[in-house]
Amino acid sequence: xxxxxxMFAMIIVGGCYSFRGVNISPDVKTISIHFIDNKAALxxxxxxxxxxxxxxxxxxxxxxxxxxxxxxxxxISGSIxxxxxxxxxxxxxxxxxxxxxxxSVNINFINQKNEKQNWTSTFSRYADFESSQSLSAVQQxxxxxxxxxxxxxxxxxxxxxx
Numbered sequence: 748x749x750x751x752x753x754m755f756a757m758i759i760v761g762g763c764y765s766f767r768g769v770n771i772s773p774d775v776k777t778i779s780i781h782f783i784d785n786k787a788a789l790x791x792x793x794x795x796x797x798x799x800x801x802x803x804x805x806x807x808x809x810x811x812x813x814x815x816x817x818x819x820x821x822x823i824s825g826s827i828x829x830x831x832x833x834x835x836x837x838x839x840x841x842x843x844x845x846x847x848x849x850x851s852v853n854i855n856f857i858n859q860k861n862e863k864q865n866w867t868s869t870f871s872r873y874a875d876f877e878s879s880q881s882l883s884a885v886q887q888x889x890x891x892x893x894x895x896x897x898x899x900x901x902x903x904x905x906x907x908x909x
Contacts (some may be wrong), residue, residue, distance in 0.1 A: 769810055770907045771874070775860050778812040779819030784791060785851065787830040794827060798852070799896050805898040818859075821905065823852035828869065832882055835875060848882070848889045849873040852897055856905050868904060872896040 780803050781801035786793040802823065807814060812821065829851035836845045858864040874889040876882075 755770040765833040771906055772860055776813060777815045778806055778821040779815050779817055779825040781830040783825050783827060785827040787827050789830045791830055801898050805902050809902055820859050822857040823854060825852055828853050832870060843874050844878055845867050847873050847875050851892045853899055870897050870900045
């Protein structure tokens with residue numbers, strides 16, 4: 748019970764609530780996360796859906812904001828701008844021994860309650876895999892790993908106040 752009172756006091760004194768490092772003004776109640784379109788040259792058909800859902804899940808689990816389709820106090824939109832596989836290291840016979848899957852997203856963040864917090868940024872993450880493995884064999888695992896990293900980066904920029 749003392750923890751609840753301490754948390755309540757922190758909200759009143761601080762003017763913002765803090766939830767696992769999150770710093771959001773108490774007048775911000777909702778968030779809209781729009782479908783993140785895939786505009787990369789190389790298209791992975793399910794990437795937009797999986798990334799959008801990962802981003803929604805991150806904000807639902809990391810904040811107490813209510814998700815709304817439109818007109819949220821916070822609004823996130825954007826697009827996937829790069830999905831590429833490149834060789835990163837050569838073996839003795841000049842063939843690639845490792846490949847890298849890179850995903851980049853351009854995100855627009857709007858805080859309707861405080862426009863000074865609005866931003867547009869590009870985030871990029873990658874995961875490496877052995878060239879002896881086919882992309883199709885490791886793709887879903889790599890995408891999941893990269894999605895986790897990208898959503899963490901976006902979440903931190905949007906609502907974590909270091």
